[in-house]
Amino acid sequence: MRGQAYTLEGVLAAIVVVTATVYGLSAVDTGPFQTGAQQRTAELETRASDTLSLAAETGALHNATACYSVGTPTLNGNQTGSSTEFESMLNRTFDRQGDQYNLYFSYWDSDSSARQTALVSQESAENVADRPADAAVATETVTLTDEMPARIGDCSATGPSLSAVDGYFAPDAEPDSVVYNVVEVRLVVW
Amino acid sequence: MVASERGQLLLIGGIAVAIVVFSTVLFAHSLAVTDGITTTGSADTIERSADREASVERDLGRLAAETRGDDLDGFEERYEHALRNYTRTHNRVVATSGGAYLNATLNETASRGTEVNQTDTSSKFHRPNPSGPGNRNNWTVASNVSHIAVFNLTADVVGGSTNAFTVIVGNGSGELTLVIEPNTGDSGNNVTVDGTIQCHGNGTVHVDFVTGSCTVGSNSSSFNTYHNLTPPYSVEIENGNKAEGRYRFAAVGAFPASNYASPVTRTNYPVVPAVDTTYDTPSASYNRTVLVEVDDG
Numbered sequence: 474m475r476g477q478a479y480t481l482e483g484v485l486a487a488i489v490v491v492t493a494t495v496y497g498l499s500a501v502d503t504g505p506f507q508t509g510a511q512q513r514t515a516e517l518e519t520r521a522s523d524t525l526s527l528a529a530e531t532g533a534l535h536n537a538t539a540c541y542s543v544g545t546p547t548l549n550g551n552q553t554g555s556s557t558e559f560e561s562m563l564n565r566t567f568d569r570q571g572d573q574y575n576l577y578f579s580y581w582d583s584d585s586s587a588r589q590t591a592l593v594s595q596e597s598a599e600n601v602a603d604r605p606a607d608a609a610v611a612t613e614t615v616t617l618t619d620e621m622p623a624r625i626g627d628c629s630a631t632g633p634s635l636s637a638v639d640g641y642f643a644p645d646a647e648p649d650s651v652v653y654n655v656v657e658v659r660l661v662v663w
Numbered sequence: 664m665v666a667s668e669r670g671q672l673l674l675i676g677g678i679a680v681a682i683v684v685f686s687t688v689l690f691a692h693s694l695a696v697t698d699g700i701t702t703t704g705s706a707d708t709i710e711r712s713a714d715r716e717a718s719v720e721r722d723l724g725r726l727a728a729e730t731r732g733d734d735l736d737g738f739e740e741r742y743e744h745a746l747r748n749y750t751r752t753h754n755r756v757v758a759t760s761g762g763a764y765l766n767a768t769l770n771e772t773a774s775r776g777t778e779v780n781q782t783d784t785s786s787k788f789h790r791p792n793p794s795g796p797g798n799r800n801n802w803t804v805a806s807n808v809s810h811i812a813v814f815n816l817t818a819d820v821v822g823g824s825t826n827a828f829t830v831i832v833g834n835g836s837g838e839l840t841l842v843i844e845p846n847t848g849d850s851g852n853n854v855t856v857d858g859t860i861q862c863h864g865n866g867t868v869h870v871d872f873v874t875g876s877c878t879v880g881s882n883s884s885s886f887n888t889y890h891n892l893t894p895p896y897s898v899e900i901e902n903g904n905k906a907e908g909r910y911r912f913a914a915v916g917a918f919p920a921s922n923y924a925s926p927v928t929r930t931n932y933p934v935v936p937a938v939d940t941t942y943d944t945p946s947a948s949y950n951r952t953v954l955v956e957v958d959d960g
Contacts (some may be wrong), residue, residue, distance in 0.1 A: 475670065476668075476669045476670030476671075476673070477670065478670070479670030479671065479673075479674060480673035480674055480677065482669045482674075483670075483671075483673070483674030483675075483677050483678065484674070484677040484681075487677050487678045487680075487681035488681065490681070490683075490793050491681045491684065491685045494685065495685060495688055515832055522714065526717070528717060529717075529721070530717075571860050579756055580756060581755045582754050612757075613714070613718060614718050614719075614722075614753065614756070614757060616721075616722040616725065616726070616749065616753070618725065618726065618729050620729055620856070624899075646752045646755075647748040647751075647752055649748075650744060650745055650748035651729045651730055651741075651745050651747075651748075652725065652726070652745060652748040652749050652752055654752060654756075655749070655752045655753045655756045655757070656756070657757055
């Protein structure tokens, strides 16, 4: 009889402790531990990924990729005076929050080992080398076809087709096909 | 074993059971609220995969639109060729940096769409199957049409100012009515859309319903076509005996079997191509069959 009483007491005590613990834990985040830097990287990664996805959906990323200009490039990653829609998106999302980014356009060129062109958010050449190891990375691909018009002016007006433009950064990777090239846009933010 | 020891043993047992219950509750709770420790990586993988799929599907649609163009003939071969070149370049660029491998091939069996055409010889626009039901001059080309890839016709003989040759694209609440008839004032022909003459001239009549354009002889014009109607459509011909010519129609819809007979037969045509895609990445490997929406308008 005495043992049963002890048992009952123990079970009741356990229920109280468990209930209190579960109730207390519901008020806190039980997810995996992240340092402040990791949290910031994860948040930047989400923003970078969402920005690229949105730009791809609206066509702004395609226009930026197909953008062509003679002399000073229209799409230059400059923090101020950006006139292209994609750069405005980057400025609003990152520059105004004090975040830095690099933008890499990778493409296929069978005749050259240089298959990438880079843009930086500030006009400093060393920016490319300075990015920290915990920078967030997001990628999106843009497929270009022979008949697609190059984008001129603020990268929204249509120009001649890509296959007819001299000096465009990516060559025609598949000359006997409607496919012009595939450009991977890699956004690195920190 | 004395009674008190037995009680202590049961107490420890009770606590052990409580710990198990607590752990289960905690685990389930964290899964629902915080995505949990074990699902963080999976969620990222799923999100990346969804982004990649959306990007590839956009590309497949763009390639289909460009390879189809205005020419239905040989579309399958051209699209297959474009897919091979696309996946090769895609893999060269993307696989080297992210380890994502893509393969995409046209699945003609799973593709949706039917084509009928009377392009070899010019003849009347009446129902191809003479033994079908009802009046042969008034017939349904297709019903329940959700998507039209190509619909053009050429009339080189036009007759009958009354009960003229008419094509109707309707959806039950509205319709586009296009009439091809001789002009009463001269020897030319008219293309009248919803009561308004859109094209007039001498010679052969060409109409493209998808783009909304007509040409009579050397005179061309454009008109508001069926795109402001909500699908599904029915496509009907009235007084098909009042004109002679050629037509080509490819769409997703129901083509009544009793209306068609040689030489105008129903053939499969990938209006909405199905593409088998394979994604191979370090974190996920899977197959998808994608129905590609092609913007023909």
